[in-house]
Amino acid sequence: MAYSQSPKKAGLPREVLKWLQSLDLSFFPKNVRRDFSNGYLVAEIFSWYFPKDFHMHSYDNGASLAAKQSNWSQIERFFEKQNISLLKEVIDGTIHCKPGAAELLVQEIYSFLTNRRIQTIQKVEQGFTDKAYQDQLPMVARATASVAIKSNLSLSEVIAEPNIIANQRKVLAIIHRHIEQRKEERTQDPKRFDVKPTLGEQAVRLPPLLAHQSEPNLQMNTSQAAC
Numbered sequence: 001m002a003y004s005q006s007p008k009k010a011g012l013p014r015e016v017l018k019w020l021q022s023l024d025l026s027f028f029p030k031n032v033r034r035d036f037s038n039g040y041l042v043a044e045i046f047s048w049y050f051p052k053d054f055h056m057h058s059y060d061n062g063a064s065l066a067a068k069q070s071n072w073s074q075i076e077r078f079f080e081k082q083n084i085s086l087l088k089e090v091i092d093g094t095i096h097c098k099p100g101a102a103e104l105l106v107q108e109i110y111s112f113l114t115n116r117r118i119q120t121i122q123k124v125e126q127g128f129t130d131k132a133y134q135d136q137l138p139m140v141a142r143a144t145a146s147v148a149i150k151s152n153l154s155l156s157e158v159i160a161e162p163n164i165i166a167n168q169r170k171v172l173a174i175i176h177r178h179i180e181q182r183k184e185e186r187t188q189d190p191k192r193f194d195v196k197p198t199l200g201e202q203a204v205r206l207p208p209l210l211a212h213q214s215e216p217n218l219q220m221n222t223s224q225a226a227c
Helices: 014-022 040-049 065-082 088-095 101-114 131-136 145-152 155-160 164-188 208-226
Strands: none
Touching: 014 101, 040 065, 040 101, 065 088, 065 155, 088 101, 088 155, 131 164, 145 164
């Protein structure tokens, strides 16, 4: 099967893209985050290497959460059977379209199935957040707290985990990360935020060496004043 030209911003190393093209998949993943989320392409990739364990008629190439959970439950059972260790966080991040999760998953699958090491490993933000993207934006265009929650906590993630307390913890973690980022921005550009120095910062402070040298002089002046 012939594919159109690979997208320039696929988020995957060139060798991985060539490997995907060589597998003659039913469709080429133009949007890695979206196309790998339901697990259908993952099952199709493994079907080339383990045809007896993967029957594609059992997998649904749909976008609903039910289809994703059904597909990935079958894939995870195969992983347990073959002792394939993939972090649950990576799989969940792929299901919920977290930034960088699908890219990391495909690279791990490539290394496992081909027994090759990727020369140019893609850097992924810990926790699969959009921090790397936000850092590239000017300060005026960066997300607010509400937008940060919406960008880093998907609706499918909330539906899959109905525990209110667990979701509240995720929201609090996002808000805490957002506040820390705002503090860092104020430190980097104090003039923009009209940050005024404190009294302690305004006070003249001598270097440690000069401070030690001034102590004998201070003592002499004190003794002379006493006399």
